[in-house]
Amino acid sequence: MLVESAPRRWDSIPQQLPAGVISVGSSVAFEVLEDNSWHYETGDVTFLSEYVARVSVSHGNLGVGEREQLELDRRHLGELCVKLQQLRVQCAREHYLALQSQLEHARLQVRGIEAACLREVQSYQKPPSAVKLIMDDVIDILGIRSASHTWAYVKTVTKRAGFVSLVAEFDSSKVAVERRLEVLRRCRSRKISSKAAYKASQAAGPLHLWVLTQLKYFEECESLSFVTDARSREQQERLVFEIK
Numbered sequence: 081m082l083v084e085s086a087p088r089r090w091d092s093i094p095q096q097l098p099a100g101v102i103s104v105g106s107s108v109a110f111e112v113l114e115d116n117s118w119h120y121e122t123g124d125v126t127f128l129s130e131y132v133a134r135v136s137v138s139h140g141n142l143g144v145g146e147r148e149q150l151e152l153d154r155r156h157l158g159e160l161c162v163k164l165q166q167l168r169v170q171c172a173r174e175h176y177l178a179l180q181s182q183l184e185h186a187r188l189q190v191r192g193i194e195a196a197c198l199r200e201v202q203s204y205q206k207p208p209s210a211v212k213l214i215m216d217d218v219i220d221i222l223g224i225r226s227a228s229h230t231w232a233y234v235k236t237v238t239k240r241a242g243f244v245s246l247v248a249e250f251d252s253s254k255v256a257v258e259r260r261l262e263v264l265r266r267c268r269s270r271k272i273s274s275k276a277a278y279k280a281s282q283a284a285g286p287l288h289l290w291v292l293t294q295l296k297y298f299e300e301c302e303s304l305s306f307v308t309d310a311r312s313r314e315q316q317e318r319l320v321f322e323i324k
Contacts, residue, residue, distance in 0.1 A: 109150045122150070179300055183252060186293040189286035190248045197283040198244070202235050210280035213269040217291045220266050222250060223259065247290060252297045260298040267295055 106125045111118050127134035201211060215234045219225050226233050237243065255263075269277075269291055278285035 109154060111154075175300075179297055182293050183297060186286075186290040187248045190244060190290050193244055193283050193286055197281070198238060201281055201283050202238055204231075204235075207231060208280045210269070210272050210276055211284045213272060214277060214280075214284045214288045214291060217267040217269045218247060218287050220263055221291060221294050222246065223255075247287065250294075252294055255298070257301075260301060264295060264298055267291065270295060 104125050104127065107122065108125060109122050124136050125134070126136050201207070201215065204211065207215070212231060212234075215238070216225075216229070219229070219234060219237060224237065240246075269288060272288060274285065274288065277288035
């Protein structure tokens with residue numbers, strides 16, 4: 081972290097401060113450019129936001145041994161920060177691959193829907209509530225909801241040639257941020273259990289799994305961290321603790 085000497089108390093940081101690395105009250109050492117020469121100072125963090133830190137500077141003179149220790153601490157802190165960032169990137173990549181695997185599994189389930197099962201959905205004049213909620217969410221995620229949305233419209237869409245392929249080949253990554261958020265607000269079938277979905281309709285079951293997987297993907301896209309593995313979390317927490 082680069083902070084200029086007092087009396088300037090507020091200093092803009094060119095990059096976002098890593099979450100959890102320092103906090104208000106932390107004692108920090110930092111480099112200061114003064115008279116075209118770099119030297120170290122210490123202080124306590126009194127305010128912290130994503131891009132700005134305020135540090136109350138200690139003006140005590142450091143001995144040679146203390147300066148050497150500060151240099152060692154600075155290097156060690158830098159190494160820990162690099163390791164933490166690498167771990168976060170690795171965890172994010174692994175979690176993303178796992179999520180892609182879940183999406184592919186859901187696509188395979190949709191491709192396996194038999195024509196007779198789909199015709200059952202199409203035959204309903206007044207569908208079970210679970211079936212209607214699931215199909216409404218499918219239409220919303222596909223982005224083909226009409227202004228005058230009715231069950232008759234849903235049936236018309238499912239009767240189109242290639243409907244199953246349209247769902248199975250849907251590319252989640254191409255959905256804009258605004259529409260992802262809108263879909264997350266609108267979709268209501270996530271409260272339905274898998275057992276209830278399959279009980280309502282053999283076609284609705286796989287489609288419900290597809291909906292839930294898409295919603296999970298949209299939610300993860302909004303998340304800053306993909307770390308869910310317990311061992312990975314433990315490694316990160318240990319590094320953060322050592323940095324502090």
